[in-house]
Amino acid sequence: MATSTIAPTPISVILNKKDLGISAFSTRSGFSIPKCRGTISKKICSVMTPQQSERKPSTTGSVKTGMTMTEKILARASEKTQLIPGENVWVNIDVLMTHDVCGPGSIGIFKKEFGENAKVWDREKIVIIPDHYIFTSDERANRNVDILRDFCMEQNIKYFYDIKDLSNFKANPDYKGVCHIALAQEGHCRPGEVLLGTDSHTCTAGAFGQFATGIGNTDAGFVLGTGKLLLKVPQTLRFVMDGKMPDYLLAKDLILQIIGEISVSGATYKSMEFVGSTVESLTMEERMTLCNMVVEAGGKNGVVPADSTTYKYLEDKTSVAYEPVYSDEQARFLSEYRFDVSKLEPLVAKPHSPDNRALARECKDVKIDRVYIGSCTGGKTEDFMAAAKVFLASGKKVKVPTFLVPATQKVWMDLYGLQVPGSGGKTCSQIFEEAGCDTPASPSCGACLGGPKDTYARMNEPMVCVSTTNRNFPGRMGHREGQIYLASPYTAAASALTGYVTDPREFLQ
Amino acid sequence: MAASLSCSPNPTLTRVTVSPRSSLSPTVPHFLKFLATTPFHPFRPLTARSQSSSFSFAAPRASAAADDKSSSTSTSFHGICYVVGDNIDTDQIIPAEYLTLVPSKPDEYEKLGSYALIGLPDSYTTRFVEPNETKTKYSIVIGGYNFGCGSSREHAPVALGAAGVAAVVAESYARIFFRNSVATGEVYPLESEGRICEECKTGDTLTIELAESRLINHTTGKEYRLKPIGDAGPVIEAGGIFDYARKTGMIPSISA
Numbered sequence: 001m002a003t004s005t006i007a008p009t010p011i012s013v014i015l016n017k018k019d020l021g022i023s024a025f026s027t028r029s030g031f032s033i034p035k036c037r038g039t040i041s042k043k044i045c046s047v048m049t050p051q052q053s054e055r056k057p058s059t060t061g062s063v064k065t066g067m068t069m070t071e072k073i074l075a076r077a078s079e080k081t082q083l084i085p086g087e088n089v090w091v092n093i094d095v096l097m098t099h100d101v102c103g104p105g106s107i108g109i110f111k112k113e114f115g116e117n118a119k120v121w122d123r124e125k126i127v128i129i130p131d132h133y134i135f136t137s138d139e140r141a142n143r144n145v146d147i148l149r150d151f152c153m154e155q156n157i158k159y160f161y162d163i164k165d166l167s168n169f170k171a172n173p174d175y176k177g178v179c180h181i182a183l184a185q186e187g188h189c190r191p192g193e194v195l196l197g198t199d200s201h202t203c204t205a206g207a208f209g210q211f212a213t214g215i216g217n218t219d220a221g222f223v224l225g226t227g228k229l230l231l232k233v234p235q236t237l238r239f240v241m242d243g244k245m246p247d248y249l250l251a252k253d254l255i256l257q258i259i260g261e262i263s264v265s266g267a268t269y270k271s272m273e274f275v276g277s278t279v280e281s282l283t284m285e286e287r288m289t290l291c292n293m294v295v296e297a298g299g300k301n302g303v304v305p306a307d308s309t310t311y312k313y314l315e316d317k318t319s320v321a322y323e324p325v326y327s328d329e330q331a332r333f334l335s336e337y338r339f340d341v342s343k344l345e346p347l348v349a350k351p352h353s354p355d356n357r358a359l360a361r362e363c364k365d366v367k368i369d370r371v372y373i374g375s376c377t378g379g380k381t382e383d384f385m386a387a388a389k390v391f392l393a394s395g396k397k398v399k400v401p402t403f404l405v406p407a408t409q410k411v412w413m414d415l416y417g418l419q420v421p422g423s424g425g426k427t428c429s430q431i432f433e434e435a436g437c438d439t440p441a442s443p444s445c446g447a448c449l450g451g452p453k454d455t456y457a458r459m460n461e462p463m464v465c466v467s468t469t470n471r472n473f474p475g476r477m478g479h480r481e482g483q484i485y486l487a488s489p490y491t492a493a494a495s496a497l498t499g500y501v502t503d504p505r506e507f508l509q
Numbered sequence: 510m511a512a513s514l515s516c517s518p519n520p521t522l523t524r525v526t527v528s529p530r531s532s533l534s535p536t537v538p539h540f541l542k543f544l545a546t547t548p549f550h551p552f553r554p555l556t557a558r559s560q561s562s563s564f565s566f567a568a569p570r571a572s573a574a575a576d577d578k579s580s581s582t583s584t585s586f587h588g589i590c591y592v593v594g595d596n597i598d599t600d601q602i603i604p605a606e607y608l609t610l611v612p613s614k615p616d617e618y619e620k621l622g623s624y625a626l627i628g629l630p631d632s633y634t635t636r637f638v639e640p641n642e643t644k645t646k647y648s649i650v651i652g653g654y655n656f657g658c659g660s661s662r663e664h665a666p667v668a669l670g671a672a673g674v675a676a677v678v679a680e681s682y683a684r685i686f687f688r689n690s691v692a693t694g695e696v697y698p699l700e701s702e703g704r705i706c707e708e709c710k711t712g713d714t715l716t717i718e719l720a721e722s723r724l725i726n727h728t729t730g731k732e733y734r735l736k737p738i739g740d741a742g743p744v745i746e747a748g749g750i751f752d753y754a755r756k757t758g759m760i761p762s763i764s765a
Binding site: 090101102104105107108109112113132133138140141144147198199200202214215216217218219222225226228230264265268269298300353449450451452453471473474475476478480481 | 596600601604605606608609610611612613614617628629630631654655658659660661662663664681682683684688689692693750751753754759760
């Protein structure tokens with residue numbers, strides 16, 4: 001188990017092929033591609049793959065028709081040997097995650113439907129992570145964490161990452177921070193499994209080769225009681241990314257490229273599978289960034305095939321046995337998109353949509369008021385290391401307030417403990433201090449989604465912000481008239497140094 | 510289990526909840542509630558050549574309006590509409606600062622309604638819910654494509670439903686919003702054939718005939734086709750995911 005490192009093999013059945021290697025970065029054609037929007041033809045592929053003489057066994061047994069990774073995971077979880085997109089099946093859930101914003105409502109529905117004295121289906125498969133509105137004096141927000149705590153005590157929930165002392169997060173050894181990053185760091189993300197969470201960015205865990213998607217309170221209430229949920233098997237879009245990744249790009253640029261290509265609804269109800277030599281070269285945290293934003297394209301889930309990088313990450317994090325699956329050679333994909341990553345340039349998503357793609361250098365005249373580095377998308381250890389690399393290379397000070405919100409307690413400790421390569425032994429926190437950034441804040445979702453009025457770094461004025469977060473819809477970070485430019489940590493740090501949206505190559509080359 | 514009956518404060522809008530589960534909020538007075546065993550069933554065109562954009566099915570407490578208190582099969586929504594554009598995300602429907610409100614608590618449910626669509630930019634000069642009001646006068650929301658994109662917060666369809674919205678008619682929906690709408694039964698998520706958000710104006714008087722998949726704009730005199738509900742049908746038919754699961758033996762019945 002968990003020893004296979006085979007890469008996915010080429011596929012033979014694709015309904016649409018799109019080679020985006022050139023258009024991908026060209027300014028002109030990059031912006032002229034018509035958006036798919038909601039009007040694109042979405043034909044359900046129900047044609048059987050021609051029978052091949054040679055059948056490859058898969059982990060779900062010998063197959064009659066090729067299946068994608070996502071189909072295979074759902075087949076195994078629904079105890080079937082074969083599934084096709086469009087089928088609705090009862091799926092056994094391996095892990096259910098909820099947090100302080102949706103947990104209390106999910107618990108309310110669970111009690112109403114199953115009774116006040118009902119027991120959850122499995123106390124070891126529920127993970128409850130307060131992370132959204134923690135460091136606030138908002139009484140209702142504080143009460144919601146209390147509701148989670150009472151429920152976890154009552155149900156003897158095994159994994160509850162509690163916080164009681166809000167004045168000093170370090171006094172709470174159990175407290176983690178942003179749920180999606182904590183799930184990975186605590187070993188709850190495992191290849192081949194099904195993870196549901198009451199948060200749209202639950203799809204982040206697809207980086208581990210598992211099926212992970214966001215659900216609402218009512219569905220979560222159902223899962224709490226039964227451990228099952230009726231799910232529709234999605235069609236799969238495949239994204240093949242090849243070529244050496246330039247050292248001024250990060251996974252954030254890749255996913256902004258893809259969303260810009262297919263639009264914010266281009267993957268609605270679809271699975272997005274990421275393969276290719278570039279994806280294989282990415283670290284786990286970078287793969288998480290890639291999968292994190294599939295929901296911004298409307299995707300149901302994103303997946304990266306598990307490989308030696310995955311197994312290495314999991315080595316000291318879980319003792320639970322897991323079994324990865326991979327797309328068959330004859331798997332059917334709705335579309336395939338190809339990118340030559342070596343030709344891409346640093347990108348941003350302009351206000352007010354994640355698919356409003358532009359080259360960072362095209363926005364060099366956009367004056368900004370602040371920079372925000374944090375969230376499940378851009379608040380991981382490597383995201384801060386990347387920002388530190390830019391500050392270090394420039395040796396200059398930031399020109400606008402620069403807010404740093406580590407995703408989890410572990411990330412926070414890394415900022416103060418890990419040395420930045422090439423810095424002569426400095427930590428991220430030292431480099432940030434020398435550059436004039438704000439002191440790294442207590443780990444949580446922070447101002448990524450605005451939150452209560454007293455949330456750290458919330459945009460309470462109509463300002464312009466370059467942010468490593470995931471959404472830039474009106475009002476997302478607080479003020480309805482605020483403008484958010486989504487960018488990689490490199491681009492965010494470079495922009496902080498100039499006070500304008502800035503291509504990081506100005507400092508990294 | 511007794512069906513609770515109450516009349517709508519808005520005489521043009523009544524709803525039938527086809528579910529044994531009571532409404533999320535017993536304090537909201539404007540629904541007509543029937544038992545699941547009621548023969549009434551509003552969703553005729555369920556079989557559907559389902560649109561691929563209608564998906565993960567799922568759904569408790571789906572509700573729709575009957576044009577009378579009878580078990581008539583002609584189901585309709587009637588009221589004035591509020592028109593929004595494309596990509597109305599969940600932060601515009603209910604900004605994150607209000608997510609501390611827990612939808613399963615009746616008083617907080619009511620409050621969520623008062624904040625519905627408060628996140629729309631200032632370019633929307635007409636307010637959806639007037640200051641100091643908890644309900645909207647617009648019972649139908651008309652949107653463009655990808656309505657409800659963004660967060661998985663169930664607070665979004667709940668806020669609309671709590672404000673008094675019966676149906677949303679959009680060109681397309683984001684996945685989780687659609688599923689949550691059906692799951693909660695708060696609003697009926699309908700898809701239009703074309704971009705009616707460009708042909709209807711806030712304040713127009715509309716009627717939606719569900720069985721006929723038809724929307725009539727009485728102000729302009731125009732009629733539009735709606736898409737059938739798709740493969741959420743069997744779950745809606747059962748009365749929602751909990752009832753569907755009970756009916757199929759997936760979970761035991763509430764009580765013998």
